[in-house]
Amino acid sequence: MTKKLFLTVIIAFCAITFASAKAKFPVCLPCEKIQPIQELPTDSEIQKLVGQKVNLSYINTEYGILWMSIWNTNGRYVLSDISNNTYFEIDTQEAKILKEKHDFDVTTAENPLSFWKKTGGKLVFFILIALLIWGNLSSKKTKNVKPTNI
Known part of the structure; x- marks a missing residue:
């Protein structure tokens, strides 16, 4: 009986751990992003070839964190x-x-990606990293202040 209870507790603990292991902020390593570029008319020959209404789009693989696009690769035009x-x-x-x-x-x-997608995210990301490093290094310095008695 105690083995069954112990096993149930272990399974419940693991289930709770897996459920709460979700990241608290969005991380995209890697994600495919499709950005529509142009709507094609419904009477287009391309619509007939594909068999459904499609748009001209741009797809790329994006690496990002906190809604910032850090790196974009494999960009190409597709029909979506x-x-x-x-x-x-x-x-x-x-x-x-x-x-x-x-x-x-x-x-x-x-490449139809905006400035923010191309370089803006990189700039903000590297500035944040530099500020974190600078803040961490400057907080380690100790000042020797002698107390004064009044």
Whole structure:
């Protein structure tokens, strides 16, 4: 009987530990982010090829912490559904249609990410790290102050 009780307590403790082990602040290591760039018209040839309404989107792998994008990799243009949950790689036929009908060249288009996503998060992150290090180093200095008797 005591073994069963002990085992139940251990399982309950582990379940509570796993449930409370969630991070208190958002960490994204790595996350795929899809950003819509352009809505394509419903009568587009691309819609017919894919079989559903899609948007031109940009997908990248993002590393971030506290809503700050620290690093972005693997950026490319894709076609995404309306909810931006599913994406389709752009093949050569779709790239040709985008270039001819929509004046958008997938191969030469620039990175559409904002300044904040590209470099702003890095700047803020490194400034915060520098302030933490500086605060930690300056707090270790002790001042020798002699007490005065009144």
